[in-house]
Amino acid sequence: MSDEHVESMLKVDEVFQPSKDVIERAWIKDYEKVYKHSIENPETFWGEIAGELEWFEKWKKVLKWEQPWMGGASWFVGAKCNITYNCLDRHVKTWRRNKAAIIWVGEDGSERIITYDELLRNVNRCANMLFEIGVRKGDRVTIYLPRIPEQIIAMLACARLGAVHSVVYSGFSATALQNRIHDAESKVVITADCGYQRGKCVPLKNIVDEAVKDCPSVEKVIVIRRQEPKIKLEPKDIDWHEAMEKASQKFEPAVMDSEDPLFMLYTSGTTGKPKGVIHVHGGYMVGTYITTKWVFDLKDEDIMFCTADPGWITGHSYIVYGPLLNGATIIFAEGAPDFPDPGRWWGIIERYGVNILYTTPTAIRLLMKYGDEWPERYDLSNLRMLGTVGEPINPEAWLWYRKVTGSRLPIMDTWWQTETGMILITPLPCTKLKPGSAARPFPGIEPMIVDRNGNPLPANEGGFLVIKKPWPAMMKTIYKDPERYAKYWQTINGFYIAGDVARQDEDGYFFFMGRADDVIKVSGYRLGTAEIESAIVSHYAVAESACIGKPDALKGEVIKAFVILKQGYKPSDFLLDEIKKQVRKELGPIAIPAEIEFTEWLPKTRSGKIMRRVLKAKELGVEPGDVSTLEE
Ligand code: WT7
Secondary structure, three states: OOHHHHHHOOOOOOOEOOOHHHHHHOOOOOHHHHHHHHHHOHHHHHHHHHOOOOOOEOOOEEEEEOOOOOOOEEEEEOOEEOHHHHHHHHHHOOHHHHOEEEEEEOOOOOEEEEEHHHHHHHHHHHHHHHHHOOOOOOOEEEEEOOOOHHHHHHHHHHHHHOOEEEEOOOOOOHHHHHHHHHHHOOOEEEEEOOEEEOOEEEOHHHHHHHHHOOOOOOOEEEEEOOOOOOOOOOOOEEEHHHHHHHOOOOOOOOOEEOOOEEEEEEEOOOOOOOEEEEEEHHHHHHHHHHHHHHHOOOOOOOEEEEOOOOOOHHHHHHHHHHHHHOOOEEEEEOOOOOOOOOOHHHHHHHHHOOOEEEEOHHHHHHHHHOOOHHHHOOOOOOOOEEEEEOOOOOHHHHHHHHHHOOOOOOEEEEEOOOOOOOOOEEOOOOOOEOOOOOEEEOOOOOEEEEOOOOOEOOOOOOEEEEEOOOOOOOOOEEOOOHHHHHHHHHOEOOEEEEEEEEEEOOOOOEEEEEEOOOEEEEOOEEEEHHHHHHHHHOOOOEEEEEEEEEEEOOOEEEEEEEEEEOOOOOOOHHHHHHHHHHHHHHOOHHHOOOEEEEOOOOOEEOOOOEOHHHHHHHHHOOOOOOOOOEOO
16 A cells, blocks of 8 residues: 555544534525434425425325335335426426526537527437337437537436436447447437547447447437548438437427336446346436435525536436436536646636536545646635545545635535435535545435444444435336345345445444445446456456455555466466456456456355455455455
8 A cells, every 4th residue: 555545544533514604505404303304204204305396196105115025115106207397397487498407518618508498409309309210118228428418418308208218438348338238128329429538539439339239129329420521320320410400399208107217327236247227217306306405505596517427327316317307507528627637627617607516536636636736726716515426535635625625615425326326325514524424314314334134333333334214216126137136125134235334433424434345446436346357357368367446545446456367378468468458348448457466376265256355455464354264
């Protein structure tokens, strides 16, 4: 471990009290009171919140809860709705009609401002275009796009029609994309000729062409052509702009059951195959609506900048659905935080008077590395609220984030997951803050730190994080794999097991310590050791591999791979490079190991399972813990 990392583990005892003006402005002024009410009367609590939104038909019951292997949780039972009605029509009926919904900033500084009215018309056009080519309720559509407004339009159009969108992060390789299209059996893929990354064009269409070669379910590929001269289209392809031009701007939202699927999003787990997490219209709508509103104290006059990519859950919930449900204005920016220079995001904040900034610890650490002079050059005085998500934030980064934005802003360290759909553990603007802590549960949420058998642990003792009861935006199931879904609730006492290790201090504040399973967080990206290992062993010279996450001062964790070569192959720089290329091909650049070590032996249990824990302990120079099942 580098000195920097050791420093970053320092404990900071300072507590930050919320200022009076923050509390005065906040939707929630008394956390304890609201929390108590939410736990004592959960159905009344969630029912009241759902009542702030519009439903085609009201629910008969707020929550029906059986153990998942019996039928699971159903929220807003019997209700009819469409999330896009609440994201768009509800606002277009009011003065918000001409309010900016999306302010898009291209990597080259170009700008597009889209009002709610315009967004609705475009979403309708896109829904008509999809309907025209045969997309119907329940069909899956894969969206493989860069961060451009069409990504949001396509997502909403699917939802409006009742189709299920599966957004795949545009950094994934052709093979990874193909696996996801294949599993979802998507009828249509929506892509663009290119996405810009540090001034360079990433040829997304070529990647899609390669991916759909072996995907018989795909009938059409819709292509947004951004470049001149325009790329050539194949017989399967449809030009987005031409088809949109022809389509009608009217489309009645499909009447969806509250429990009908809205989208699926693939995420990594402990096995090699990514899981298709399914979210539904009703509960997800209520959960993302209220968390966006209360956590960020979102008001009509606010501009919110969430730097995530809609390829991940943060983008789904806090760029697209949560803010639009609240009628907010969002900044949507293509490109990296430090291109063309490290002032890129600070410049956007100044230029548009951004009020809420929501980003990741890795991005904060990256900007911190470039020094204070970058944020100092810009007027950041419109900022009112900060947020972070995706991995534990070290107190140094937390303190720096606060300092360079004026030493006055609350930081919402929000803990949640793809599966939870919404923020579950977080401060609210009215609560006191402890650097490095995600504070307390959102109202209605009952987390606990327990041991393997589900017994609650005393303050400050690390253990498994579980959630005792269902919440509205929880995943409905895992696509085509209900057993895998049930496992989340079957492992410990019928509680939801998150897979994280955490402790709670004497004030009930949660401190996250990392994953308990074989999931790694590299720059906040979620990767499974098994999927990286299977990418590595797909190389012709590799016999076996084991991967671990290694602490890293910038990225939180990086991947270290141990590799056993097949007989007849010798370790070499050439093979090292080849293996990295193989991982890039199978998964994408985010999964490339930072370190590869050739070895002749891997620690295994008697039943032959690799003990990554032992490898990790050895790597970090600490005790490996219980190794009694280790093979002799
Ligand atoms: C995992 C979920 C939730 C949106 C982005 C990630 C880690 C997330 C925090 C936080 C410590 C965090 C957990 C979690 N994580 N937020 N504030 N503090 N760790 O979603 O890709 O599904 O990853 O990210 O380990 O289980 P995801």
